[in-house]
Amino acid sequence: MEYIINIRPALYNKGYRITGQRQQIIRILDKATDHQSAYKIYEELRKMNHRVSIATIYRTLDLLVELNFVRRIDRHKQPSVYELADPGKGPTVKVHLICRKCNQVQDISSSLSVMFNDLVGKAQLYHEFSIEPQAISLRGLCAKCRVESARGN
Amino acid sequence: MEYIINIRPALYNKGYRITGQRQQIIRILDKATDHQSAYKIYEELRKMNHRVSIATIYRTLDLLVELNFVRRIDRHKQPSVYELADPGKGPTVKVHLICRKCNQVQDISSSLSVMFNDLVGKAQLYHEFSIEPQAISLRGLCAKCRVESARGN
């Protein structure tokens, strides 16, 4: 909540300008409970009568991902979705379960998340590879779709 | 090696036809030591004077991914790459480390891989979500690029 308060000075310190569009985009991500695609953010802002172009949304998201304020989730043949990432305290990786039938994205439980991140830590040391904050997606079938699928097929 | 021997009857049993193109595509994946993009496979086959279109490559790869014979690695703003997956004995997830600077893809060590897969097994049970065989990518900086980056920046 009001995460923009943290990002604004960070942007400023790195020499980036605090534009209305950037603030609005961060605000949308901050308010959102689920993962947002670039286009969804665009629609949201247009609905609120803000002058934005889709190109700006993409550029801003790229910037925020680069600076680790936002995580990008790449999905196959579907637009990428984004979520805020708290660089100070958040875990390195955030694990999502994505159903290939209904495309629902759910977060993994927090205790499992801790275990995943411990393992990522080990991998970093072992491979001398610095893994950056990001979301990883595990694809499969959610309980509901598995049942439907078993009947339907 | 000669993995096609296993896939051929499996395709046949499911009612898919054993076409020259499908066999050649599997053969390329089988011989490849690194991950292949659809276009690379296309070029390879054309070089060998085989009649194939890029559409067939994509259709075949989609089919093989669907049947879990092949894993797809989605990369941001770059073509997806593919690798053979042995459905019989292979682990559910294959973890790759992808450097965001040089784009090199390296496999995670096998012991860490086992640990990741154990964790994935736990996640499946806990969330009642059936995670399917797939590759997951951890993005970051490899040792070499980290050093260069530290100097260059």
Next chain:
DNA sequence: CCACTTTTTGAAATAAATTGCAGAAAGTTC
């Protein structure tokens, strides 16, 4: 509020991936 620089806009371009369709193979039956 002026001068300077970065950012945004809107439209057009790009490129990976997909699709429709007619002809060509593969599998099947006799």
Next chain:
DNA sequence: GAACTTTCTGCAATTTATTTCAAAAAGTGG
């Protein structure tokens, strides 16, 4: 191995997420 059905392929056209570009606007520092 001829005749028939089904699936597959190649080509070209299409889709769609994302990027590029020149001109316009907005942020910033004095």
